[in-house]
Amino acid sequence: MFDKLTRYLDSVRARDPAPHSRWEILLYPGVLALGLHRVAHWLYEAKLYFLARFVNHLSRFLTAIDIHPGAEIGENFFIDHGFTVIGETARIGNNVTIYQCVTLGGTNPTNGVGGKRHPTIGDNVIIGSGAQVIGPITVGERARIGANAVVTDDVPEGATMIGLKARSTLVPAEEWVREFIPYGTPCDEPCAPSRDCVEKLESELAALRVEMAELKAAIPTAEVARRSGAKRG
Template identity: 40%
Template sequence: MFERLREEINCVFERDPAARNVFEVVTTYPGFHAILWHRLSHRLWNLGARWPARAISTLSRWLTGIEIHPAAQLGRRFFIDHGMGVVIGETAEIGDDCTLYHGVTLGGTSWEKGKRHPTLGNNVVVGAGAKVLGPIYIGSGARIGSNSVVVKNVPENATIVGVPGHVARPKEQRREEAKRRAMAKRIGFDAYGAPQDTPDPIERAIHGLIEHIQRLDDRIEQMAAEIQRLGGKLPEEQLPDLEACELSASGNEEESAQQVDKGKSAAAK
């Protein structure tokens, strides 16, 4: 018992830089208090003492602002930071080393009995105000962004954002989309002004061309890298990056205007 208590205290220091000492955590952290109350009420619930368990849960809610049903299953080293407004439903299951912030709801979407609340794997972090609803599974290592609404299963180590919650695009995918956007701007077409499933066949064709050009550009870069790896020589002159072209577009326009002005003055002489 004392080992588990030590774990609960140590996990506060690991995840809250504001924690200064053990006395402060034990006496002033509502999340820590709510978890201790729940451990007691959960044990009574499993022993069949349902009313005392619910009474302790209600008292804990009054004192901490955190509502945890006595039947909910909490893993080890569970941490609720701040905690006001947190609601954890009856059939919710939370793995080890999970963290919840204030305003989080692990709720249900049905009035039917049975499993109706989410299951969280290990090392899951749920941001402030997020709502995780229904008998869904949140994979280990997942991160739920603040104020997101999650109603579908989440893969491991994924980051979920938005309403409804969706997997945030990896950095590599965002970089590829930025390159395609820069190329579209370079050729004078606002390819991202409309969705790619637009009914206009011309816009669809241009979208396809831009995608094709981007893939060709990537393939050429791969071929050049392979030639250099095999000892081949390539011309020293290289094509400018799309980002550089985009940044220097305004400068090129000014230079072109200056050249036109010079040509006009030379013709006048």
């Protein structure tokens, strides 16, 4: 058990350069929330729902992270910072990283039956801060969800999702094969299309300004020529 805890703390340290020791990682709210969730989930599976909820509420009070006791979470799960909500039927694979203010939310069933209504997150997924992943969708392995993205459809394996509503964007192979990308968003590629569009608009605006200046300069010349023609007449 100690070896398993050590491996987990080392996996967190590999994704976060801030801690100086494993002891420091033990104080992380995400680590504490996960530990309490393991207890709550065990109680939930034993059908001790009230006790499971009690542990859940205690965890939320201490960490500002709300993980429903029914959620199934794999190994080496890391919530960086906190303020995260994970619903009852969420399924999370191994080596998943979630940043602050993320919601793995559910849809409102119209037939009155709960069922599967929260996302399934594959192995090695990274979800950036503020992202909202909603409904009984599947996020494929090694997918990246960019900050503040809103995802309501299935995400293919290895895709990087950005925007509202989130769309897939291609990234270079050297970015895709990297084991870990902070916040799930490479620094350059996902923003390149919008940056190119802005640069194009700025170029067109500069050209229009030049044309306007030329037209303003030409107006007095045309007026002088008109008056000279009138006098000759």
